Amino acid sequence: MRMMIVSAISRDTSTCHVLGRLLVDLAAEHDGVEIDFVTPADVNVPPNDGTIPWDLPAAVAWQARVAEAHCHLWVSPEYHSGMTGAMKNLFDYLAKEPLAGDVVGLVALAGGAMAALNTLNGMSVVARSLGAWVAPEMCALNSNDVKDGLDERAVGRLRSMVTSVVDMGRRIYEPPVVVDPVI
Amino acid sequence: MRMMIVSAISRDTSTCHVLGRLLVDLAAEHDGVEIDFVTPADVNVPPNDGTIPWDLPAAVAWQARVAEAHCHLWVSPEYHSGMTGAMKNLFDYLAKEPLAGDVVGLVALAGGAMAALNTLNGMSVVARSLGAWVAPEMCALNSNDVKDGLDERAVGRLRSMVTSVVDMGRRIYEPPVVVDPVI
Amino acid sequence: MRMMIVSAISRDTSTCHVLGRLLVDLAAEHDGVEIDFVTPADVNVPPNDGTIPWDLPAAVAWQARVAEAHCHLWVSPEYHSGMTGAMKNLFDYLAKEPLAGDVVGLVALAGGAMAALNTLNGMSVVARSLGAWVAPEMCALNSNDVKDGLDERAVGRLRSMVTSVVDMGRRIYEPPVVVDPVI
């Protein structure tokens, strides 16, 4: 099973990128999960303002890369109560429901004590629109806590969410038998 | 597997109730699914304004009834861009995450051409807060279309959503083997 | 100018009611503002599940009471990521856009550190649907902080929001001259 982990921030010293790499470690605790770590710099598509050809090679490559994934973890800082435009821009290059049947886990980072719930909500609406099942265990974290090193409880919440995503992914993509015989 | 179907409107001539009963029929197409059809009149709890004892017999009975369900379909008209307060009031009697591991399918009805998306969004936030997985195939319907009799395409969308909920419910509650061996 | 302040909780020992009464005090700091403090117990309408006649005397009285207000402050605890059903139920008795041209300020209370943003969001969608302008200075508070007595900073945020609502209400309802001559 293939897990795509997207960090909205490309700079590897950022708390978002650090958190993305922690998610990589947590996903790697599960047997048989291949991981694809993605940043906007890595995908390298321009802002999609309606002037970009849909066969832009970078876009086509990105679409193919997404098509290979079964599970997804997205992490974004809160920029003005939403995921970053740079992250949303990646999804804007995808066709209708490319994540149908996939599972998505969401993480958002806010600068203060205020939880990044609006960002999680917005990410959830987009994920659902892409056709995915969204894990109910969303994580809103304080970026200062990430900077200081997350405590066991926060890591536990993230691990629990990653496990939920992997587990649901297996139920969908690695089912042992046909499960729903309709009359 | 047990499916709870909640109609926000208790009056059986309403389009919401009619639609709820159609969902009952669609769920009954699946083998081995027991159905529990619920309306606010049926649950019969007063508005929870902080003056109601938590051991109110009707509330305790309602909590037990919810605890028995594995899958849920909720149908509500759009009242001022949200599910009805009477429906939300039912959920206000439930404790923290009583739907953890359950699957919810959502249907909303609006009076005009304008799709009831805000209502679906609000229902989705509440369902997630109750711990549930929300099926991405939400249905926004025009109540006039329900009145006139839904066409095959609309029934097909509803059937597809119900199948998705039942199928995911089986994957969670009737898995043939342990599916995620963490290292 | 008339300000309606709605507390979702009727019990006067609740943090929500306490906060509602603080809002009354803050609104009373403004000259010429008449205040109408409302709770669900006070309005006394049953859950609107489609079986209630629209000329129910309590509902008609409530509609008339709302029609007299120019500004509104709503305070609700977060119940499963939304305002309470009992509060939403009050609004379900209102006709289309009864708050057109009015101004609404929103306050939500959550039990823990997690800010009640989903609740504010949901309240905002409903307020807008009722036709109102929503003050951008929404307040999410921790109910434990209310219990312990709010500090100066939190009271300052509430005062600032109330002032913003009153000020905008005056600009709309007490303008000295016609302000927008269209060509």
Add this chain to the structure above:
Amino acid sequence: MRMMIVSAISRDTSTCHVLGRLLVDLAAEHDGVEIDFVTPADVNVPPNDGTIPWDLPAAVAWQARVAEAHCHLWVSPEYHSGMTGAMKNLFDYLAKEPLAGDVVGLVALAGGAMAALNTLNGMSVVARSLGAWVAPEMCALNSNDVKDGLDERAVGRLRSMVTSVVDMGRRIYEPPVVVDPVI
């Protein structure tokens, strides 16, 4: 008074750009309103993925341009249930609450009959986070209707929203006298 009109799409043959120019015409019906029409191509900032210096000349120029506006109209197509990432990316270059005291009117375009309500909702959350008052008269339009030429009713709805934004902007920025004497 200065009105900024932002089209999420830069291509002038797109329905979004066409609609943006209609908004320019509607705003120009009001006396004394200076209009600044903006597209992403025009602002020309790269995706903000945390690797861009905050003193990037294009970003600084954009911030200054936004600071001059009092009212705003935003129009975006629905891309996977949200405004485009390219539009959100523009706002990601702004500091905290740069629109405090400003008024924003929102328009979203969806490809089918389904109204672009999720997009309006997301835009509203971001506008509020930037400090702005959001006009309750949001417009969700079918892009096919824009292509065919909007009928009088749709143009009327847009005109009404633009008037509401201009009128509220005047009440805030061109008040004849001090309006709220706090005791």
